[in-house]
Amino acid sequence: MSQEPRDTVIIGAGCAGLTAAIYAGRANLKPLVLQGHEPGGQLSLTTLVENFPGFPEGIQGPELIENMKKQAARFGAEFQTGHLVHADLRQRPFVLDLGKDKLRTRTLIIASGASARWLGLPHEQALIGHGVSSCATCDGFFFTGKEVAVVGGGDSAMEEALFLTRFATRVSIIHRREQFRASKIMLERARQNDRIRFLTNTVVEDVYDVGKQEVTGLKLRNVKTGVTSDFPASALFLGIGHIPNAAMFDGQLDKDSDGYIKTENYVFTRVPGVFACGDVQDRRYRQAITASGSGCMAAMEVEKFLEEHGR
Ligand code: NAP
Numbered sequence: 001m002s003q004e005p006r007d008t009v010i011i012g013a014g015c016a017g018l019t020a021a022i023y024a025g026r027a028n029l030k031p032l033v034l035q036g037h038e039p040g041g042q043l044s045l046t047t048l049v050e051n052f053p054g055f056p057e058g059i060q061g062p063e064l065i066e067n068m069k070k071q072a073a074r075f076g077a078e079f080q081t082g083h084l085v086h087a088d089l090r091q092r093p094f095v096l097d098l099g100k101d102k103l104r105t106r107t108l109i110i111a112s113g114a115s116a117r118w119l120g121l122p123h124e125q126a127l128i129g130h131g132v133s134s135c136a137t138c139d140g141f142f143f144t145g146k147e148v149a150v151v152g153g154g155d156s157a158m159e160e161a162l163f164l165t166r167f168a169t170r171v172s173i174i175h176r177r178e179q180f181r182a183s184k185i186m187l188e189r190a191r192q193n194d195r196i197r198f199l200t201n202t203v204v205e206d207v208y209d210v211g212k213q214e215v216t217g218l219k220l221r222n223v224k225t226g227v228t229s230d231f232p233a234s235a236l237f238l239g240i241g242h243i244p245n246a247a248m249f250d251g252q253l254d255k256d257s258d259g260y261i262k263t264e265n266y267v268f269t270r271v272p273g274v275f276a277c278g279d280v281q282d283r284r285y286r287q288a289i290t291a292s293g294s295g296c297m298a299a300m301e302v303e304k305f306l307e308e309h310g311r
Pocket of ligand 1: 118153154156157159181183239240242283
């Protein structure tokens with residue numbers, strides 16, 4: 001157990017956590033940023049980011065993250081690799097159990113993000129960033145004039161497919177059942193778009209072609225007939241949901257039915273001194289810029305909290 005409690009610890013080194021670290025660093029709080037198993041968050045899984053203001057030519061996701069990290073370090077943020085096993089938030093200072101190590105902190109910023117759900121296909125991970133993507137907003141543009149596929153039957157899949165019709169000549173929604181989980185309005189919008197077609201009762205079994213380092217097609221299976229077939233596509237977009245990384249706060253913070261941490265006034269959790277920002281509490285916008293914005297808010301609230309409650 002560390003002797004002196006920290007002023008603040010930030011869980012997560014994606015754009016929410018790193019923005020919080022820049023602000024907390026500049027407030028002289030010497031934040032400690034805990035980087036988990038996906039350091040850099042979802043931005044580090046994407047390629048060119050064209051919608052983060054300030055980069056007229058776009059910037060590579062990993063480079064943007066690296067820049068934020070350097071910026072935070074310049075203001076005194078420290079980084080530690082570790083996985084939060086459990087947090088005891090019953091009293092201050094809070095105790096963070098990292099398995100081998102324990103940390104105490106007066107305030108906590110949870111920026112642990114949400115991980116895209118993947119299908120678990122044999123060659124899926126190897127083609128992330130080369131045609132396999134969980135973010136149409138980030139990567140859709142690269143498939144202008146191409147034929148692409150979206151997996152899923154919920155609102156995310158419909159939204160991704162509709163967005164992709166701005167670029168792709170054809171978008172095939174592949175869904176494992178006949179019925180859709182998507183809201184009627186989103187489903188109807190997709191049905192009325194003549195660039196979108198539906199393949200129901202169909203699952204993706206694999207994605208080609210790792211050898212070429214790009215997506216060239218999919219292996220599909222019809223779950224009713226069992227027949228497998230090859231399907232040409234230049235990209236595979238996953239629209240099967242996200243999983244917020246908040247299991248370690250079970251029973252201590254309020255969550256919604258899908259496990260997102262509930263916040264009030266953007267970043268306040270129900271425990272005073274514990275703030276949540278970015279995708280772990282945002283199921284709606286999920287953008288780098290909105291995550292950064294809420295990271296800034298969390299750090300500013302930490303500063304206020306410490307002023308009011310003493311350091
Ligand atoms: P969701 O509603 O949970 O839908 C996930 C979809 O992915 C389901 O159709 C599910 O199939 C499918 N799926 C899950 N795991 C799969 C697997 N391993 N293989 C194949 N298919 C799989 O998730 P979501 O679409 O991300 O939506 C989450 C929440 O955000 C919802 O409340 C939604 O309304 C909301 N949202 C709203 C908007 C909007 O209003 N603009 C946009 C996006 C999201 P089954 O149906 O067979 O289970």
